Amino acid sequence: MRNYQTYLLLIVTFFTLFTSPIFASDIEYSYVPKKVYEKQVFPISFLSTSSQKERITFQFADREPVIKDAVIIKNGAKTFYTFYFKTTERLFQIPSITITLKGKKIELDGVKIPVESLGKRENFSGVIASGLKIKSYQASVYDERTNLITISIEAHDANLEDIYVSDAIKDGVEKIKRTGSKIEGDYHIVLPSEQSKLTFSYFDTMKDKFxxxxxxxxIDDGSVAAQTDLNPKDDSFEILKKYTLIGLIxxxxxxxxxxxxxxYLIVAVIAAIILLTFYTPLSKVCIKAGSALYILPTPNSTISLYTDQRFSTTELGERDEYHKIEYTNGIIGWIKDEDICKN
Incomplete structure (x- = not known):
C-alpha cells in the first residue's frame, strides 16, 4: 500500500513540474475603460502569461465584439488580446467571460462600465473616436440645386457607421472596413449648391473634447461643364461655340x-474631334418604373429615390453594370442594367 502511495506521489510531482496547467493567474484583464460614451467603440484587453502555444478562445456572455477575432500583440513572454465593443445602453456589462486553452476553461468575472451621454453640440456628427482624419474629398454636381460631396475618412476606435451631418439633404456611408482599432469608409453627403463649406465635429476620446x-x-470645371451639357438648349453661348467650331473646320x-x-488639315481634324467629343448628342435609354436611383455606381451605394413611372432619359455615362442618367428636375444618379427597358 505504501509503495502505491509513493508511486502516485511521484506521478503527481512529475506532472506538476513538467506540465503547465492553466490557472486563472495565467490570463487576466489588461485594460478595461472606467467609462464610455453612448455609441462609442472601445477596447477591452486581456494579458496572458501562459507558455502554451495553442490558440486561446474567448466567449463573452450576452455580448458580441465588433470584430470576432482579437487583435493580438506579443511582447516577450506576455501576449495581449484586445477586443472592441460598442454599446448604446446606460450600463455596459458582460456577465462573465469564458476563456479556453488546450481544452481547459477559465471563468473571469464580468465587467460593468458606466455609459455617459455627450453634451449637445450643434455640428456634432455623432462620431466618437480616439483620432480622425480626412484622407481626401471630392465635390461634384448632383442636380440643378445640390452638390454631392464624397469624403474618405480614417479613424481609430470610431463608430464611423453612425456619422450624420445635420446639413445633409441626403447622406450615407459606404466601403466601411474595420481592421483592429482602425476604421475606414466613404461618407457621401448631398448639400445645397450655394453652400460653400462643410463643417462638422467629432468627439476625441484622447483629448476629451470636440x-x-x-x-x-x-466644384471643378469638369463637373460644371458636364452639368451645363445636360441642357444645351438653355445656353445660347454653347450654340455659338458649336457653330463657331463648325465654321472654323x-x-x-x-x-x-x-x-x-x-x-490646316491637322488643325481641322483636332477641331472636329473637339466638336464630336463635346457636342455629339447623348443616347437615350428607357427606365422601368420603380427603379432604384443610386448616388454612386457601387453595390452598397445609397439609394436616393425610386422612379415613379416608366420614362426615357439621356444616358450620361456607363460603368460596369451601372448607367448614369438624368431624372426629373435635373437629378442625376445611377441605375442598374436590369432596370433598363428591354423593348
Whole structure:
C-alpha cells in the first residue's frame, strides 16, 4: 500500500513540474475603460502569461465584439488580446467571460462600465473616436440645386457607421472596413449648391473634447461643364461655340484644299474631334418604373429615390453594370442594367 502511495506521489510531482496547467493567474484583464460614451467603440484587453502555444478562445456572455477575432500583440513572454465593443445602453456589462486553452476553461468575472451621454453640440456628427482624419474629398454636381460631396475618412476606435451631418439633404456611408482599432469608409453627403463649406465635429476620446473638421466645397470645371451639357438648349453661348467650331473646320478644310498644307488639315481634324467629343448628342435609354436611383455606381451605394413611372432619359455615362442618367428636375444618379427597358 505504501509503495502505491509513493508511486502516485511521484506521478503527481512529475506532472506538476513538467506540465503547465492553466490557472486563472495565467490570463487576466489588461485594460478595461472606467467609462464610455453612448455609441462609442472601445477596447477591452486581456494579458496572458501562459507558455502554451495553442490558440486561446474567448466567449463573452450576452455580448458580441465588433470584430470576432482579437487583435493580438506579443511582447516577450506576455501576449495581449484586445477586443472592441460598442454599446448604446446606460450600463455596459458582460456577465462573465469564458476563456479556453488546450481544452481547459477559465471563468473571469464580468465587467460593468458606466455609459455617459455627450453634451449637445450643434455640428456634432455623432462620431466618437480616439483620432480622425480626412484622407481626401471630392465635390461634384448632383442636380440643378445640390452638390454631392464624397469624403474618405480614417479613424481609430470610431463608430464611423453612425456619422450624420445635420446639413445633409441626403447622406450615407459606404466601403466601411474595420481592421483592429482602425476604421475606414466613404461618407457621401448631398448639400445645397450655394453652400460653400462643410463643417462638422467629432468627439476625441484622447483629448476629451470636440474637434472641428472643415471642408471647402469647390466644384471643378469638369463637373460644371458636364452639368451645363445636360441642357444645351438653355445656353445660347454653347450654340455659338458649336457653330463657331463648325465654321472654323470649314475654313481650315478650304485652306488645306487651296494651300495643300497639311498643317490646316491637322488643325481641322483636332477641331472636329473637339466638336464630336463635346457636342455629339447623348443616347437615350428607357427606365422601368420603380427603379432604384443610386448616388454612386457601387453595390452598397445609397439609394436616393425610386422612379415613379416608366420614362426615357439621356444616358450620361456607363460603368460596369451601372448607367448614369438624368431624372426629373435635373437629378442625376445611377441605375442598374436590369432596370433598363428591354423593348
Amino acid at each position: 474637434i472641428d473638421k472643415k471642408i471647402p466645397i469647390s 470649314t475654313i481650315l478644310v478650304l485652306l488645306f484644299l487651296w494651300k495643300r498644307d497639311f498643317f
